[in-house]
Amino acid sequence: MTEATGGTGKRGKKRDHPWLIRTYAGHSTAKESNKLYRSNLAKGQTGLSVAFDLPTQTGYDSDHPLAKGEVGKVGVPISHLGDMRTLFEGIPLDRMNTSMTINATAAWLLALYVALAEEQGVDKGSLSGTTQNDILKEYLSRGTYVFPPQPSMRLVKDTILYSTREIPKWNPMNVCSYHLQEAGATPQQELAFALANAIAVLDTVKASDAVSGKDFEEVVGRISFFVNAGVRFVTELCKMRAFCELWEEITRERYGVTNEKHRRFRYGVQVNSLGLTEQQPENNVYRILIEMLAVTLSKNARARAVQLPAWNEALGLPRPWDQQWSIRMQQIVAYETDLLEYADLFDGSAEVTRKVGELKAEAREELEQIEKMGGAVKAVESGYMKERLVESNTKRLEAIERGEQVVVGVNKFTETEPSPLSTGTESILTVPHEVEDEQIERLKAWRENRDQIAVRHTLRALSLAAADGSNIMPVSIACAKAGVTTGEWGAALRKVFGEYRAPTGVGRAVRNDAQGLDEIREAVNAASRRLGRRVKFLVGKPGLDGHSNGAEQIAARARDAGMEVVYQGIRLTPDEIVNAARDEKVHVVGLSILSGSHVPLVREVMEKLRAEGLNLPVVVGGIIPPEDEALLKKSGVAAVFTPKDYELNRILSDLVKIVETSAGKNAA
Numbered sequence: 001m002t003e004a005t006g007g008t009g010k011r012g013k014k015r016d017h018p019w020l021i022r023t024y025a026g027h028s029t030a031k032e033s034n035k036l037y038r039s040n041l042a043k044g045q046t047g048l049s050v051a052f053d054l055p056t057q058t059g060y061d062s063d064h065p066l067a068k069g070e071v072g073k074v075g076v077p078i079s080h081l082g083d084m085r086t087l088f089e090g091i092p093l094d095r096m097n098t099s100m101t102i103n104a105t106a107a108w109l110l111a112l113y114v115a116l117a118e119e120q121g122v123d124k125g126s127l128s129g130t131t132q133n134d135i136l137k138e139y140l141s142r143g144t145y146v147f148p149p150q151p152s153m154r155l156v157k158d159t160i161l162y163s164t165r166e167i168p169k170w171n172p173m174n175v176c177s178y179h180l181q182e183a184g185a186t187p188q189q190e191l192a193f194a195l196a197n198a199i200a201v202l203d204t205v206k207a208s209d210a211v212s213g214k215d216f217e218e219v220v221g222r223i224s225f226f227v228n229a230g231v232r233f234v235t236e237l238c239k240m241r242a243f244c245e246l247w248e249e250i251t252r253e254r255y256g257v258t259n260e261k262h263r264r265f266r267y268g269v270q271v272n273s274l275g276l277t278e279q280q281p282e283n284n285v286y287r288i289l290i291e292m293l294a295v296t297l298s299k300n301a302r303a304r305a306v307q308l309p310a311w312n313e314a315l316g317l318p319r320p321w322d323q324q325w326s327i328r329m330q331q332i333v334a335y336e337t338d339l340l341e342y343a344d345l346f347d348g349s350a351e352v353t354r355k356v357g358e359l360k361a362e363a364r365e366e367l368e369q370i371e372k373m374g375g376a377v378k379a380v381e382s383g384y385m386k387e388r389l390v391e392s393n394t395k396r397l398e399a400i401e402r403g404e405q406v407v408v409g410v411n412k413f414t415e416t417e418p419s420p421l422s423t424g425t426e427s428i429l430t431v432p433h434e435v436e437d438e439q440i441e442r443l444k445a446w447r448e449n450r451d452q453i454a455v456r457h458t459l460r461a462l463s464l465a466a467a468d469g470s471n472i473m474p475v476s477i478a479c480a481k482a483g484v485t486t487g488e489w490g491a492a493l494r495k496v497f498g499e500y501r502a503p504t505g506v507g508r509a510v511r512n513d514a515q516g517l518d519e520i521r522e523a524v525n526a527a528s529r530r531l532g533r534r535v536k537f538l539v540g541k542p543g544l545d546g547h548s549n550g551a552e553q554i555a556a557r558a559r560d561a562g563m564e565v566v567y568q569g570i571r572l573t574p575d576e577i578v579n580a581a582r583d584e585k586v587h588v589v590g591l592s593i594l595s596g597s598h599v600p601l602v603r604e605v606m607e608k609l610r611a612e613g614l615n616l617p618v619v620v621g622g623i624i625p626p627e628d629e630a631l632l633k634k635s636g637v638a639a640v641f642t643p644k645d646y647e648l649n650r651i652l653s654d655l656v657k658i659v660e661t662s663a664g665k666n667a668a
Helices: 030-042 081-087 106-119 135-142 149-166 178-182 187-207 213-222 233-253 281-294 320-336 350-372 376-381 384-401 434-448 452-468 472-482 486-497 518-531 549-560 574-584 598-611 626-634 648-667
Strands: 005-008 014-016 020-022 048-051 097-101 128-131 173-176 223-227 267-270 305-307 536-540 564-567 588-592 618-621 639-641
Touching (some): 020 320, 030 320, 081 434, 097 106, 106 149, 128 173, 135 149, 149 173, 149 187, 173 178, 187 213, 187 223, 187 350, 187 376, 213 223, 452 472, 452 486, 536 549, 549 648, 588 598, 588 648, 626 639
Parallel strands (some): 097 128, 173 223, 588 618, 618 639
Antiparallel strands (some): 005 014
16 A cells, blocks of 8 residues: 655645556666666656566576576576676665565575675665565466475575565565466465465564564565456456455464554555457557556555556567556556545445455465465475466466457457557567677676685585575675676575476366367377377477466367377476477477577477487467567478467367378378
């Protein structure tokens, strides 16, 4: 909720201060991202929301083999303190509210931020902002986890304890339900799973016996949330009111928090990117505005910070102009309308009260189920929460395919005029290929010019702290100042904690209630008879992209259609994919990549397949611009599927035809 009021409206009414206005941004290099930040701040943006690239998020340097093709694609690469300096050049950290979408490596990025602040002469006690730091949802949705759940929770605990003592204005954790909705969560699941994650974190902090009494209340008061708002406006508005009421109840009854301020549900929001369409993308502007109203109209459940996606994010990276459009949308609502002049518009509404009560009751049931399992960590490790999300997402997609859930321009009202907004080669932002080489050269120079003895000393101290249970933050800050890189920090902790592969949520059993599959099942059966064995389909996710929703749904539908499916989860190397294709004797390979690294990764997989003598058809899915689609097909890819291809049965039908065509060519 927004606390303060300020200013006076045209009719003498006091106006609330608007929420923090942000855009989620970062790409290519620290220098280019800094330029974008300063431009957006000059246009009236009031806070920063930093997007990091996948190597940074997963603890690798830009020159690591797994980082190939991923550098600067979905965010900014930050390999060391020098990159952080460049990212915030000319931006005084004591006067900026900075949100960082970082989870597995949150302790490290916060350490770099603190080190930079001290270098600027800024008292770290004056820093304000947020590290997302919600590792549990990474196992369920976005996939940028590194370590197993228990040591990961320890890192979260360490950042919370350090921040509460040393950076009191900092939110050390954003419990993130945003990606849960992107992964298919219903509003009830979004409520329950996010609150279960928050409970798991607070229970971990409490069990450490490091804080108690009023100090623990301070910890509770610094926990914030990051939520999603979809286009079902009334439900989303009621969901936010339910979040506020349930959190107040949990903090009061479970944790005994007496300070009303520390029981408040404080949240930022990015509205739903999942619902943005490649077809008729101009319609996305209306969707974004409606979704934003769900988190701003109800004063008692109003977001403290809002960042809006751009209208063309289903096509690729937005340009600065596209981000400006989203900033202006927020400014019009905040400054031109009279929204901030009134008390809550929905207090006393019988319909809103009924819906909020319904959502709370269903969320409590789910919370009770998770509690019976031993809490959120156990529910993650067992695969329960992931399976529930895959199941919900399956139902959502099937409803769209059958036309039961209308998406304008996709499954209804599809006749359209060509959009003048999305034509031409510069309709989206593309990251030049040379960016990766330039970043690697800067990284090599950084390593050569630092104090190597200090680096070795601090890395040894980091390993010892990880092993003996000491708080990881002070030694991480020392590492940052000594010039340690992201990959070196990550490697040191990998040696102590190990790595982890989360459950995929895609079971082996065929769903008996799957509808509309008779025709495709018969096609699969017929092809299997001609091949002499069951059609076998490998679904692979090469590179560091952890967005697995599409891959999971394709794997589940292919299984239900009668194919034998090989799906081993996220972050596979090209070698692992090729080995699986060979060992499993598959008929077709499907590669899912949403990070923009599709061209180099697909080429590498195909080269390795040919080197192994595997003449297999390869299909690719992801957010792929038309010019890249042409490149992929020229290199031998059999088919490319993008978000406009929402009918999974049609995709599977195409796959069967591709398998049969390939088998015929090989037989000839």
